[in-house]
Amino acid sequence: MATVKAVILKHQEKEDKTWNVKIRITHDRKVAYMPTPHYVEKRFINLKTFELKVNNNPVYDAVMVDVLRIRAEISRLGSLVGNFTAKGLCKHMEDMLMGNSTKEIYFFDFARSYFQEMIDSGRTIGKSHLSRINKFQSFAGKSVELFTDITSSLLDKYEAYLRKEEFSIVSIIDYIAVINNVFQAAKSRYNDEDTGIIKIPNNPFSKYKYPKKPISRKKALSSEQIMAIANYETKLKAVQVARDAFIISFLLCGMNSVDLYYAVENDGRVDYERRKTKGRRADNAFISIEIEPELIPYIKRYKDDERLFSFYRKHATYQYFNCSLNDNLKVIGKDLKIEGLTFYAARHSWATIARNDCGISMDDVAMALNHKSGHDVTDAYIKKDWSRIDEANRKVIDIVFHPEKKDEEKAGE
Incomplete structure (x- = not known):
């Protein structure tokens, strides 16, 4: 699990005799640092440990608010943290603190925008994809806002719902495949594995198993x-x-x-x-x-x-x-x-x-x-x-x- 701590790097003293307070994230034995807007003088530093003084230190209180928010985000991500590198997790937390995280990438908003782009480019299949996404939203209701709200368990429930609605196996596969289509498009747009920037960390399709497609009856005529x-x-x-x-x-x-x-x-x-x-x-x-x-x-x-x-x-x-x-x-x-x-x-x-x-x-x-x-x-x-x-x-x-x-x-x- 990733750990978070507010730190001061002694060798990074500024010309005005101050130090920038950073937030250090340690993950998978790798370390990455997030700068903060806070700078401190020696009087706010414990010179023995070169750490922020805790008592009567307004900078410590302000930085700890962000540290606690980061720890809460790590808890929310749970096992999905394993999809990040240390640098990627840092970038994710920076975006989260600035209000530009995965919470800003809403699943249905992205899906509609993505399929509208298809339609505008002349790929009219986007219309049928939009219809299928609307069906998924009518099922999911308010339980799905973010990409991380969609789990393999939810896909299993959606499949069961479509079966109850008497959809054919082929149709069920098509309706769920559209959800996967949205996931792959969003990951391609927002994730950058090379730099460790992962805004959409989950993949419910790694565990979900599509129903087996029946052997189709031949449609050829004599x-x-x-x-x-x-x-x-x-x-x-x-x-x-x-x-x-x-x-x-x-x-x-x-x-x-x-x-x-x-x-x-x-x-x-x-x-x-x-x-x-x-x-x-x-x-x-x-x-x-x-x-x-x-x-x-x-x-x-x-x-x-x-x-x-x-x-x-x-x-x-x-x-x-x-x-x-x-x-x-x-x-x-x-x-x-x-x-x-x-x-x-x-x-x-x-x-x-x-x-x-x-x-x-x-x-x-x-x-x-x-x-x-x-x-x-x-x-x-x-x-x-x-x-x-x-x-x-x-x-x-x-x-x-x-x-x-x-x-x-x-x-x-």
Whole structure:
């Protein structure tokens, strides 16, 4: 445990024959000193021990107030003191005495500011993170103000609360992971391990164990199911849009709904930066896909002067567009007996058919899905060959929309 004492360093006499009173903190056999605003003359010093005189000494009384406050802070930190170096603990105490400690870094204030920065920079995922943080605050109430108020025990209780609210395991993991996200961002901003400055010393996630994620049911559809969706008939306009958007996504290598919402044409191709990952990749997650003939009728159906499709004119944001798609795909899934049909199934199905039915390499499947290759250095030297995506997409479209071609090829063998 750290110890605290007011001291005078004899060799640091000033020109005016005074000494600065310092507060010495000893921690892990290391010593660090905090200067105080107090200076004393010899008459306030015990010359035998060269320590502050205790009796009739107003400087001693003033310094001891700070010493007691520091000792109280050490007690409050408890085992978390072990996360500090002696110098770091000194800096923490200086901030605490000046009113600029972890007590000024409020968890929810920081979380909202951090996620708002995400939103302002174009990372709209910050909106969903904010929603999850609000859920945590409604659970925690006034019990959480500072980062140090969040413990592994509290996370266990929050998990139990979410289970009682009938959240899925995947959702529980997502909701608690957002709390961890805030912790890591705050530590990165306020802690400096190199200099021992630790304003956020605790880490409740060192003990908390996330629930095990269940093995997810595969969402890939068969070629027959995809064609059944393409041929599904309905008079409901919203269901028609969901049906068509699903097939459009499939015809564009499983394009995400947000990218479909903003898509534009460039000389017979769809060029875009995948919005989900462009901020985290050097290439801005750029991809180019050729417009195949099967896509033309859909482009004509949703013709627009500004974007490739007019979806954005009926839905104010891509989030509303995505929600509408998934809500109406449930109608189609129910009628076609496709359990749990979602828009993401178009992407998953394209990838599965490309790999399993067309024999396309994993690298080419990943490229078509606009995933990071894992070969960052090599990628810097190699120009992207979009024809690989075009060839893969053509094979997938043929096997789903023109199975007779495969039969003809077999007959000719």
